[in-house]
Structures are given as C-alpha cells and as structure tokens.
Amino acid sequence: MAKIQVRNFPDDLYSRLEEIAAMSERSIEGQARLILKEALEDKPTANKPDNEPQERYKQIMPSTDWYFRHDNVEGCSTKSTVYQLAAWALTHEGDIVGLVTVRDIETGRPKLVTPPPVAGDYLHREQLEADEVLASKRR
Incomplete structure (x- = not known):
C-alpha cells in the first residue's frame, strides 16, 4: 500500500483534524485517510447550494436520556x-x-x-410520562 507524508501542515488544521478524529473515535491518520477518500470519490454535488456549508454542523455530541416529543393530530391512536x-x-x-x-x-x-419540523419539545427522560417512554422504544 502507498504512503504519503505531508510537510508544513498548518497547526490549526492539524488541531481541527485531531478534534474530528477524537469525536469520531479514529486515529488522526485514519481520519485523514477518510477525509481524503471522501474528497476524491465521485459524488454529485450539483444539488447542493453554493452558500450551504461543507459540514452541516460545527459540533456533534452524544445525547443520553433526551427525547423530542410532539402532540399528534386528533384521530391518532396516541396523544x-x-x-x-x-x-x-x-x-x-x-x-x-x-x-x-x-x-x-x-x-x-x-x-x-x-x-x-413540527411544534414540540426536547424533554429529559424524567419529564416524560411512562407511556411516552414505552412509545419511544417501539421504533
């Protein structure tokens, strides 16, 4: 397999790469390999607006025991x-x-x-009713 070495790699980009790798639970080398692979693959980008950022989110972190709840319309079997x-x-x-x-x-x-995209609330598990917790597990 071929090897690559990058000299004079900017410190700020290295720090960002290090952060992304840590969030993805990958090595820095593995993350760099993934980024290069995705950048070099043929992917259609014609439908992407010019003003849309390359990455949709600046940061993502795990959520534990949090839920999104919205009321159903009248006539549904659950409220x-x-x-x-x-x-x-x-x-x-x-x-x-x-x-x-x-x-x-x-x-x-x-x-x-x-x-x-409906009106609803982000709620912690403690804020949900027992039947709502059960309903969330039926997916």
Whole structure:
C-alpha cells in the first residue's frame, strides 16, 4: 500500500483534524485517510447550494436520556409521538438541535437527522410520562 507524508501542515488544521478524529473515535491518520477518500470519490454535488456549508454542523455530541416529543393530530391512536435523541448538534448559526437516527431509504444505512419540523419539545427522560417512554422504544 502507498504512503504519503505531508510537510508544513498548518497547526490549526492539524488541531481541527485531531478534534474530528477524537469525536469520531479514529486515529488522526485514519481520519485523514477518510477525509481524503471522501474528497476524491465521485459524488454529485450539483444539488447542493453554493452558500450551504461543507459540514452541516460545527459540533456533534452524544445525547443520553433526551427525547423530542410532539402532540399528534386528533384521530391518532396516541396523544403524542416521542423520538429518542442520539446526539445534540451545534449549527453554524449557533442553534442547538437534537438529532435522531433513521434509516436512509436508498442505502438502508442509519443516519442522523433533525426531528420532523413540527411544534414540540426536547424533554429529559424524567419529564416524560411512562407511556411516552414505552412509545419511544417501539421504533
């Protein structure tokens, strides 16, 4: 397998690479390899607006025992829908949003997305009713 050495690598970029690697639980070398692989693969970017940041979030951190709950419309069998959060994310605009895990329709692989765009609340497990905790596990 080929090797690569990068001389005069800027300290600020190295620090950022180190942070991303730590968040992803990878070595710095493994993270650099992944970034280069993704950058060099042929991926369609035509649908991406020019003003959209390369990375959707500035920072992502795990979420433990946090949920997003919204009321259901009249006629549904349950009064609310509850999603367990997998992570919190900081957007480039400075907003903090919860992320839930769903399966990508095309690949079948899990991915993180924001909850549906409906009025709801982020609640800790202690704030949920017992039936809401049970409902969140039925996904």
